[in-house]
Amino acid sequence: MSEKFWLVVQYPLKSEKGSQRDNWLRDKVIEYLDxxxxxxxxxxxxxFDMGKCISDPKKYALNIFCIITEEERSIALIKRVLKDSRFDYTRIKIATMPYGKEETYSLKFSYKRVLPIFRYSTVLTLELQLHRKQFSGGSHEFCDIKTVITLIEAYVPLSSVRVRLPSVP
Incomplete structure (x- = not known):
């Protein structure tokens, strides 16, 4: 017998009970995923459940729970079904945890949105302060350029970024 997992697909909501469209979306997503x-x-x-987020009580979410046997294949299938069916794929988060164990969910997928200021080849210039080892304009510390690039990629596509290193004395 293969290992089982809990998988949750989460959609953000604007209110605790959701709108008529949220209820329609819930029913359709459950039908298609099942x-x-x-x-x-x-x-x-x-x-499923709808209501306040545990992590932030000021936010609301729709959670659709699944029991799955193969984590990676199930996530890929769910992403494909939601995208092909046009069920607000750009708003989802997918997390899993082992079935039958009291653990926390591990985030496996969250759709990344490109911020509007970085669209249309806008170039972001970053000045890296190598001696202080800080990300300029923020409080993120880093050890090397690879870590900085990973941090940048989390927010914008790398093709939109130009890194300017200060000259070393």
């Missing part, structure tokens, strides 16, 4: 997971023999949808 059919897809069962057809692929990867698991099934186990239920």
């Amino acid at each position: 059919i897809s997971l069962i057809d692929a023999n990867l698991g099934c949808v186990d239920g």
Whole structure:
């Protein structure tokens, strides 16, 4: 028998009970995911909840819970189904945790949005203060250029960034 996992697909909501469209989205996503997971023999949808986020009580979320057997294949299938069906793929987060264990969920997917100020080849120039080892304009510390690039990639596509290093005395 293969190992089981809990998988949750999370959509942000504007209110605790959601709108009429949120309720429609919930029903359709549950229907499509359940059919897809069962057809692929990867698991099934186990239920949902709507309400306040545990991590931030000022925010609301729709959580759709699934029981799956293969983590990577299930995540790929769910992403494909939500994207192909146009079910607000750009707003989802997907997390998993081992089934039957009281652990915390591990985030496996969160759609990255490109900030509007970086669209259309806008160039961001970063000045790196090598001697102080700080990310200019912020409080992020780094050890080397690789860490800085990883930090930048989390916010913008690397093709939009130009790094200017100060001359070393």
